[in-house]
Amino acid sequence: MKQITNEKKIVRGARVGKVATLIGLGFLVGGLIISLVFQDSPQLWLSFLCLLLGLIVSSIGTANMNRWVREPRADQALARALKGFDDRYKLYNYCLPAPHVLLSPLGLFVLTALGHDGTIRFDGKKFRRDFSLGRLLRFMAEEGLGNPLAEADAQVQALQKLLQAHGVEAEVKNILVFFSPQVRLEVQDPPRPVVVPKGLKKALRKMGDKIPGEQYRRLEQLLESEAEL
Numbered sequence: 001m002k003q004i005t006n007e008k009k010i011v012r013g014a015r016v017g018k019v020a021t022l023i024g025l026g027f028l029v030g031g032l033i034i035s036l037v038f039q040d041s042p043q044l045w046l047s048f049l050c051l052l053l054g055l056i057v058s059s060i061g062t063a064n065m066n067r068w069v070r071e072p073r074a075d076q077a078l079a080r081a082l083k084g085f086d087d088r089y090k091l092y093n094y095c096l097p098a099p100h101v102l103l104s105p106l107g108l109f110v111l112t113a114l115g116h117d118g119t120i121r122f123d124g125k126k127f128r129r130d131f132s133l134g135r136l137l138r139f140m141a142e143e144g145l146g147n148p149l150a151e152a153d154a155q156v157q158a159l160q161k162l163l164q165a166h167g168v169e170a171e172v173k174n175i176l177v178f179f180s181p182q183v184r185l186e187v188q189d190p191p192r193p194v195v196v197p198k199g200l201k202k203a204l205r206k207m208g209d210k211i212p213g214e215q216y217r218r219l220e221q222l223l224e225s226e227a228e229l
Helices: 007-037 042-068 074-081 133-137 148-165 197-207 213-226
Strands: 002-005 090-093 100-104 107-114 118-122 127-129 172-178 183-187
Touching (some): 007 042, 074 090, 074 100, 074 107, 074 197, 100 213, 107 148, 107 197, 148 172, 148 213, 172 197
Parallel strands (some): 002 090, 118 183
Antiparallel strands (some): 118 127
16 A cells, blocks of 8 residues: 655644644743732733633644644554555545545545544434543543534545546545544444444445546546645
C-alpha cells in the first residue's frame, strides 16, 4: 500500500495546537492574577474576559493537538489497517477534497475517519455515544460525535464534485472507520460499513468490484495531479 500524505498540513496543525494551548494557558494565568490583584476593582471584568478567552483558545489548541499530535492519527491508523496491500492501493491523506481517499483495484473509496472513543451505538437511524466521566472532563477540548453519516456524505460529495469537474466517471464508495483504540462499536443495520481498523480490509473486499484498468489509470492520473504537494 502506498501513502500520499500532506505532511505540511500535519506539521501546521500541530504547531497551531501547541501555540494555541500555550496562549490559552497564558490567558488563564493572566485572568487568575487579575482576579487576585483587582478583587474590589471595576477592572475585575478583565479577569473574566481573560478566563473566557483562555478557555476558548485552550480548547482550540487541545482539539488540534488531539487531531494532529496524539497518536495514532487518522492517517496512521488507516495505513496500519491497510498494511499488506500492494502499491495499487493508494491512500491519499489531507491532499484531496476528502481527508482520506483510497484508490484501489476494487474501486474508489472515501474513508471517513472518526477518532471518538467509548461505546458508539447505531440503532439503524442515529449514532449515539455513551456518557462517561472522561468525556465530561474533556468536553471543552473534544469534538462531538455529531452526525457521522452527514459528515461522510459531505466528503463523498466533495470528491464527486472533483471527478465531475474533470469529466471522470467513477462510483465513490464510503466506509466509516472509528480508529480510536478505546472505541467499542454496537452497530445495527448501518446504511454503509461502519468498522474499526481491523475490519477495514474485510469491508473493502466485500464492497469492492474490480474496476477496468483504464478507469483506474484515469483516476490515478487525476488524483496524483490534484495531490501534488
